[in-house]
Amino acid sequence: MKTAAAYIRVSTDGQLEYSPDSQLKVIRDYAQRNGFSLPEQYIFREEEGISGKKAEKRPAFMQMIGIAKQKPKPFDCIILWKFSRFARNRRDSIVYKSMLRKQLGIDVVSVTEQLGDDKLSMLMEAIIEAMDEYYSINLAEEVKRGMQEKVSRGEPVTPPAFGYMIREKAYLPNPETAPVVQSIFRRFNGGASFREIAQELNALGIRTAKGNLWESRAIRYILYNPVYAGKIQWHTADTVGRRSDLSALLTDGRHEALISPDLWTQVQNRLNQSQAKQSKHAKTAQPTILSGLVRCSNCGARLVKSSRSSFQCQAYAHGTCNVSHCISVQKLESMVLAVCCADLNSCSISLELSDCSRNRKFLQVQLEREQQRLDRLRCAYESGVETLEEYQEEKQRLKSQIALLQEKCCLFLSIHSEEAYTLPTLLLNPDILPLGKNRLLGTFIKYIVFDSQNQHLEIHYQV
Template sequence: MKIAAAYIRVSTDGQLEYSPDSQLKVVRDYAQKNGMLLPESFIFQEEEGISGKQAEKRPAFMRMIGMAKQKPKPFDCILLWKFSRFARSRRDSIVYKTMLRKQLGIDVISVTEQLGDDELSLLLEAVIEAMDEYYSINLAEEVKRGMLEKVSRGEPVTPPAYGYRIQEKRYIPNSETAPVVRWMFEQRAQGISCKEIAQQLNEMGIPTARGLRWEARAVEYLLQNPVYIGKIRWNPHRSSGRTRNTATIHAHRGKP
C-alpha cells in the first residue's frame, strides 16, 4: 500500500477555493479510492492566508520538503487539491517537483487535475503552472491598481493612523486617542525627546494602537506620519525592505 502525504493551503486572494477542511476531504476520498494510506502526521496545512508565491515563506511546505528528504522516504506521493496549492511560481514548481519526483521518487498529484506520465500530460501540467503564475501576477497588479485609485481619491487603504478612526471612507478623529496625538506633538515642539515622550506615555499607562508599550522609534514614526497634515503615505513598491516610489496624497480627514 502506498503511503501518501497531503499539502493544504488556502490563500486570501479572493479566488473561489475550497476551505482547508473541504480540500482535505477531497484528498482523503482520493486516497481511499486509490488504496493509499494517509497518516495524520503527514498532513501539512498552512495557516490561512499564506501566499503560494515563495516556498521559503511557507512553514508547512518547507517542513514537508524536509521530511521528504529523509531516508528511507516517509511517503510515496504528495496529494493536492489543485496544483496551484503546491506553488504559484513556475520556478518553485519546477525546482521542488523535479527534486521530489526525480531525486526522491515522490510523486506530486493533483486529485482534481489528474494527469498521466505521457508527454501530453507533462505539457498540460506546464500549462497549468504557467496559468497559475499568470493569475497570481495579474491579481497583484489588479489589487495595486485598485489601491492606487483609492489613494488618488484620498481614501484609506490601511488601518487608520493612531488618533483616527475610519467612517464612510474618511478619517475621523478618535475621541480617546486624538488628544494623545496632540499632546505628543506639543511635547515634541517643546523639545522633549521621543524617548522621553515614550517613557511618559508608558508611565501614564497609555498603550500603542496594538496594545504595546511605546518606544522612541514608534513615537518618531507617528510624529513623521503625513496623515496629521492631511496627506496619505502609501508605498506601492517595496524592495528588500526598502521603500521606493512613495506616494503622498491628500486625505479626507478631520484634525486629530
C-alpha cells in the same frame, strides 16, 4: 499499501467552495480510490490567506519538504487539490517538484488535473504552472490598481493609525488618542527627544494601539506619518524595509488633520536635521570589543554603542528604562580590560605554531571559497538568473561572512611563535582587531553588568 501526504492551502477567505475541509475531503477520496493511506501526521495545512508566491513564507510547506527529505522516504506522493496550491510561481514549482520526483522519488499529484508521465503531460503541467503564475501576477496587479484608485480618491487603504478610528470607510479622530498625537508633535517641536516622549507616555500609563510600552521608534513613526497632516499615503513596496519615496503614493485625504501645516513643516525640518547627523555618525562608527557583552544593572538590557561614541542602555534609548547608563567606549573598555587582566593574569593559553598555521590555512581556504561564491553570484545576476532583490540579499550575506573570516584570520596572523600567551597579552595586543578581541572575551565571559551610579563592574565568567 503506499503512503501519501496532503498539502492544503487557500489564498483568501472568499474561497469557501474550496475551503481546507473541502480540499481535504476530495484528497481523502482520491487516496482511497487509488490505494493510498493518508496518516494524519502527513496532512500539511497552511493558515488561511497565506500566499503561494514564496515557498519560504509557507511554514507547512517547508515542514512537508523537510519531512520528505528523511530516510527512508516517509511517503510516496503528495496529493493536492490543484497544482496552484503547490506554488504560484514557476521557479518554486520546478525546483521543489524536481527535487521531490528525481532526488527523493516522491510524486506530486493533482486531484483535479491528473496527468501522466508522457511528454504531452509534461507540457501540460508546464502550461498549468505558467497559467497559475500569470493568474497570481495579474491578481496582484488588479489589487494594486484598485488600491491606487482608492488612494487617488483620498480613501483609506490601511487600518487607522494611532489617533484615528474608521467609520464608513473614512478616518475620524479618536477622542481618546488624538490629543496624545497632538501632544507628541508639540513636545518634539519643543525640543524633546524620542526617548523622552516615550518615557513620559509610559509614566502616564498611555499605551500604543497594540497595548505595548512606547519606544523611540514608535514616536519616530508617528512623527513621520503624513496621515496626521490630512494625507493618505500608500507604499507599493512589498516590505517596510524596502520603502522609498519613489514607491509611495501621497494624496490629500478626506479625513480631518490632527496637526496644523505649520507644525507639521517644523517637525519635519527637525527630523531631517536629526537624520543628517545620524547618517554622518553611521559612516564613522567603529566596532567595539564589548559588543553584546555588557548589560544594564537596572533592567538587564544590553548596552549598545550610541551616536556619541559611548555606550548606553538599549532599553533607555528606546524609552523603556528610566536609568541612564551612558559611558564612553574608551572608559568602559579600559575598566573591563583592567579587571580581566587582574583576574586572569595567571591564566595562559598554549598555542602551537602548527595549530595556528593549520587554522589560518583553513580560514584562508574558506575565505577564498566565499569570495568565489560572491563572484559567481555577480555573474548569475548579470546573466539574469538572479533577481535584483535576491542578488542584493545574498550579496549582503556573503559580504558579512567574508568580513567575519577576515577578522578571524587577523587573530591568527598576530601570533607568530610557539609560546604560551597569557590572556592579558592577547587582549592588549594592538594587532588583534576589535572583533577578534570581542570573540576572545566571549570564550570566557558570560556577561558583564555595569552599574552607572556606582561606576561598578560585575563580570560573570564562564564556569
